Amino acid sequence: MSEIRSLSRRDLLALIGATAGPGAMTMAMSSLGLAGESSYRAAPNLSGAPRGVRVLVLGAGLAGLVTAYELRKAGYEVEVLEYNSRVGGRNWTLRGGDVYTELGGERQTVAFDQGLYFNPGPWRIPYHHYAILDYCRKFGVALEPFVQVNHNAFVHSSKALDGRPVRYREVAADFQGHVAELLAKSLGQSKLDQAVDKEDKEILIEALRNWGALDEELRYRASFASSMRRGFDKPLGGGVDPFPTVSKPLALEDILRPGLWQALLPGSLQLFQTTLFQPVGGMDQISKAFYRELGDIVRFDAKVVAIRQDEREARVAYEDLRARGEVREIAADWVVCTIPLSILSQIDFDASDALKAGVAAVPYGASVKVGLQFKRRFWEEDDLIFGGVTTTDLPIHQIGYPNSEFLGRGKGVLLGAYVFGSPALEYTSIPAAERVRRSVSLGARIHRQYPAEFENGVAVAWHRAPFALGCAGLWSDAARAEHYKNVAEIDGRLVLAGEHVSLLPAWQEGAVLSALDAVARLHKRILEKSEHVAAKH
């Protein structure tokens, strides 16, 4: 029986999302939904800033850091308020010794060995997200390839093949082969004469034969050609007995019914196409690089509680968490607020009704990531999996393999679960330590080495992260149509920036682009005002 037909369209979208990260979910969405390519060309030219104009930036995540960096460089007087004791926001890397306390007070101390790390937030940068890449380039943040599609990683369904994981290459080659065979035979029967020019038909059949590894009779079957894609049972060798044994393809129905084909979808998206990157040593190398540029203009442990504005100026009140929550106030001419809408909506702030309605209209996504340290890199040594992602219908959804120290003899940290939507809420019905244990016991159904090799882990649930309350702003199409413009516009002395003010939600590029656009517009507004003032005098 088909598993897929019992799923609603929404379930299907969730499923696709679950195998690929938030961005992939949009693939099947018909209208402007989420993520894609970046519109970045170059950082804005902010010349001519008037002297003495004060800009207060709320939040030192990527949007806030970009804002502060660009405005300060342009000559503005910039200060930044940050709730955490570090910069970065969701641009974040956990290492041994780090302590993290989630909503409700559960506190985890990361026990990774030295040199190991885990990115609980963003973990990859598409090559076309060039705004953030350009900052890496500018600040000398070293980048290395991030492997998304790994043909030797697993595709696993508890409902298929008695729960035996297969390799991505097998699903990819076999789906392609069966599709090629069906279409080539259909063309051979001249059923599609209307759709394909007769002149092209012969070429298309030849193309399908090569592309699908079909035999002379246009069949996709166990053969040298198909084994060259899906792998041999006994591989080619050297010396006296180098002769291989070909492998038997999966039946089309075994790919279709348990939904194994869905594992092929993310890799087609430009978001996950080669070449993706990760910063060497952890994603937070980027925010740390910004911080080096900014110096001491960031006030940490500052929890914003009110944003006031009037004709004369803006004033932001914050609790100084280093001084038992004593409330302090900073005045500024302009405020760039990069606080997630999930948090901002709980803060007392002065703005138009339109902006307030927009801030209230955007729900935030639930998401859990679990990092697991193992004694040895068994996925490389035993399974020949070097980077990339395994997908499964188990509640862990994904296993992500590290993309550095390849073939190293040391330990390694896996992404042991990456879950979002309602499965993420389920995952957080248990304490963090149990989430880690659950990830190990579930992952053991794919990697039998898990129990023997596991050492320690950490679980970050984004909807329970006090500084974010969600992984990203999940605009509905209706909310976007009604509110997006109001959220993006400068509202008096206040302008918002962050991934939530972009069409690239959950992606760092969205945060960077929205910040660049906000500073460009703010600068223009300030110049206009200052000309206006000059003209009046």
Added chain:
Amino acid sequence: MSEIRSLSRRDLLALIGATAGPGAMTMAMSSLGLAGESSYRAAPNLSGAPRGVRVLVLGAGLAGLVTAYELRKAGYEVEVLEYNSRVGGRNWTLRGGDVYTELGGERQTVAFDQGLYFNPGPWRIPYHHYAILDYCRKFGVALEPFVQVNHNAFVHSSKALDGRPVRYREVAADFQGHVAELLAKSLGQSKLDQAVDKEDKEILIEALRNWGALDEELRYRASFASSMRRGFDKPLGGGVDPFPTVSKPLALEDILRPGLWQALLPGSLQLFQTTLFQPVGGMDQISKAFYRELGDIVRFDAKVVAIRQDEREARVAYEDLRARGEVREIAADWVVCTIPLSILSQIDFDASDALKAGVAAVPYGASVKVGLQFKRRFWEEDDLIFGGVTTTDLPIHQIGYPNSEFLGRGKGVLLGAYVFGSPALEYTSIPAAERVRRSVSLGARIHRQYPAEFENGVAVAWHRAPFALGCAGLWSDAARAEHYKNVAEIDGRLVLAGEHVSLLPAWQEGAVLSALDAVARLHKRILEKSEHVAAKH
């Protein structure tokens, strides 16, 4: 008009090969031809070697290095004769200051800046070529990903789209989309009821809709979904105007007629699937690591001129090129000869008629690689191409982008041409300096920045390399059936190893596996003989 139909099957194979490297050519071959996965599991156990047994290894390429390393570790008395002044053979990296003299005496001095390099021989290691990877692991040779398929690299045909290069992602998404549309419509018309179970048909249509980015009416057209794969005309952004413009797919005929679809073939092969590797700093890091292990047992500049063997021992005569070609002789109990058959066939050697016939039966492939140094990494800065390969029907066939120092501000070395078969012979009808100039002028039709940014280059033609006389042994199926076994068997005191004694020709893994198999059999033979001798006494 179709370009493809005017090509013979052999031309087509050559064309596929030309866009992918020698390994890809086999994809369309029906019988046991070439390359694939490795059969390696672990290095052989060579315990119990009798004392004082002398093994002479001819050639210090990878096969010779592996042979010498394993036999020496087992306790044999090993010496190596090497024609060049360096180890590695085709495992070779060129850097500034290196001098290379090809057949005929043309001498090139490499002018690359410090830190830049070019691998004229092998340049990538598939993840499943685990014998060579295991040596890298053992010797601590750092590896980094090699990007083969880069969705943002170009696919270029001088006969298509007025010679405008398109991105790989456009060809990949559009071919997949058109194929999905044709098959989905065919299924909708119930033409394939016999081939597909009715139960599966609905799932297959849903799969094709997602996989091919089809719309609700199963059409592949300009849409948000298709642009998420092929790219937008105006990308998604942040701030007040984040809205994208979708892009228009290529027509199926524009992909089929000029053969653009052929660019999609190599990436399907396990040989080019993720994750591929390259040694950090150049392919010769591997042979250098072996050499560190071996120490001073390699005699360089030693040109083997005769291999003698009788009941008592083997004797190899060589010209000492450091002593004006004076002929010297070394005696040994056994000889492992890794000299390419193209060279060995010209040497006077004692062996059975069967082995001699085999050695004579294997032609060697012609191949040219050109390395080009440019002032800046314009392919990254201007074109957002990070690693991977551009394919073209121009005589350069491929452009390979460096897979390290991503987003670096320095200079870079491209693979400016990679040609084999008869086009490689044409490429060497002109001197090396002209091959370099030709690569620049042809490449400029794809990268307009070439002429302004070019600095210097080097061209290596393998069929004109004195130590190889070809890029690899190209067994025909007929020759393999008749001679392969005889070439692989121990022949008296002589056994051959090298990529030519494998089903992985042109791949380093073939050399390593053949050497491992040769040493295992040789060790067994030696043990048998020594037991035989012991029994007689």
